[in-house]
């Protein structure tokens with residue numbers, strides 16, 4: 001939490017001005033009943049019109065002062081709170097950018113979105129309210145009680161007698177409300193998560209006619225959010241009448257005893273009116289306090305959720321003394337007895353993996369679904385750290401390289417193609433800062449997508465819809481390959497990235513890749529792709545079952561031979577069906 005408060009530091013002066021002006025408003029508010037008492041006792045009761053006019057003019061003057069203070073206070077409170085919110089959101093975004101995949105596995109995407117938007121807005125509003133009214137209400141209560149006692153000790157003490165009960169009651173309400181608000185924010189995460197899944201999978205939902213089911217899922221999450229919100233707000237709604245009841249009882253007691261004191265001449269009418277005035281001001285301040293409790297409890301829950309993000313230890317950072325960058329990387333990859341398991345799990349998904357990919361060579365990785373191919377890829381750009389063994393690039397342990405140096409050499413095309421809203425050119429150049437037009441076209445030509453782009457209505461300037469909705473699967477795959485190629489990487493990782501391409505396009509692509517002279521690791525299900533590689537790794541249940549060239553494996557590895565024969569038979573069958 002202290003981290004969040006530190007974001008207020010740059011706005012100390014703004015806050016100090018706002019707090020000072022708030023104090024001016026408070027002093028005026030506490031002064032007004034005294035002025036009123038004087039007008040009644042010295043002016044109205046003694047029929048001194050001059051004093052009434054003079055007192056009235058002073059009251060008007062101080063009211064104007066309070067009004068001006070309020071406006072300027074709002075300006076400074078607004079500036080400090082908005083800037084604070086901006087800074088917290090920025091720092092949260094930067095923190096999330098530095099997260100490792102293991103860190104991301106801890107928070108759901110929608111929870112991070114809620115934390116960065118709704119939770120930050122909550123604490124930002126609380127800062128504004130703090131500078132505007134939050135301190136004023138409790139100070140008004142304390143100041144009002146003190147002033148009431150100064151005017152008449154006995155009557156003031158009656159008002160003060162109610163206070164310990166109120167403080168106890170408010171503390172109880174605050175503790176209870178915090179639990180409700182935490183649970184409310186969690187349920188908001190759930191609503192956001194269902195909403196997000198729905199919007200991204202809308203086509204699937206429509207195709208499978210699962211709209212009704214999804215509405216049900218949303219209603220359930222929405223219902224739970226409503227339930228928790230109602231519980232939280234009900235608690236708050238109960239606090240206001242309880243507070244008012246206690247305070248009004250105090251005011252009645254003041255009236256009762258006050259009337260006795262006036263009749264015996266112990267006190268004056270104006271003084272009783274002043275104390276009643278303090279009492280009503282304190283009552284309205286109490287209703288503000290109950291609202292403050294709600295805001296504060298929510299802010300504490302939001303602050304805790306934001307602090308969790310800030311306090312998350314990023315487990316994938318640069319080594320304290322990283323190796324110096326090699327002037328010319330070669331792209332040699334070596335895995336030495338590598339084992340890996342996902343953080344928080346106990347079963348290794350990769351065990352004792354050893355292989356070498358020579359600079360400029362192509363290695364195909366084959367294996368059943370779930371055999372650990374993608375996991376192996378993610379280890380190379382160090383998206384996860386390994387549990388045992390070593391991964392070397394050009395002889396250097398990747399854990400001792402600067403992350404930036406390591407990742408700059410790699411072009412990664414993940415299995416799930418992800419394109420951004422923007423033009424085709426923007427999506428390709430996303431792979432390399434300041435990519436020239438020529439770089440973009442060259443990458444597109446080699447990725448075998450240039451001709452298709454030329455046919456788009458606006459060529460490279462055509463806009464890609466959200467996640468590439470207006471493109472075919474094969475077009476999306478090739479644009480994402482072009483995005484990797486524009487980097488001119490030393491290491492290219494293609495995770496089943498040619499699955500949607502026909503044989504001819506794929507063969508042209510593989511030929512074009514040779515020009516880059518990069519070490520290419522290609523996960524594939526197609527034996528034809530594997531055959532064109534320099535060597536093949538066959539993975540089974542996280543272990544290397546066999547490794548070698550196509551000619552070698554076909555002779556020595558029965559599993560590989562079976563895959564080869566099955567695919568060959570399938571191709572022949574399709575070919576024969578095509579002829580008939």
Ligand SMILES: Nc1ncnc2c1ncn2[C@@H]1O[C@H](COP(=O)(O)OP(=O)(O)OP(=O)(O)O)[C@@H](O)[C@H]1O
Nearest residue numbers: 105342345349367368369370371372373374375376
């Ligand atoms: N983030 C994760 N956390 C925990 N386990 C995971 C995670 N990602 C994958 N796994 C598990 O690791 C194993 C290997 O998955 P991986 O994605 O590497 O397989 P794959 O061979 O690439 O499969 P496919 O061909 O279907 O893409 C699977 O059992 C999977 O359940």
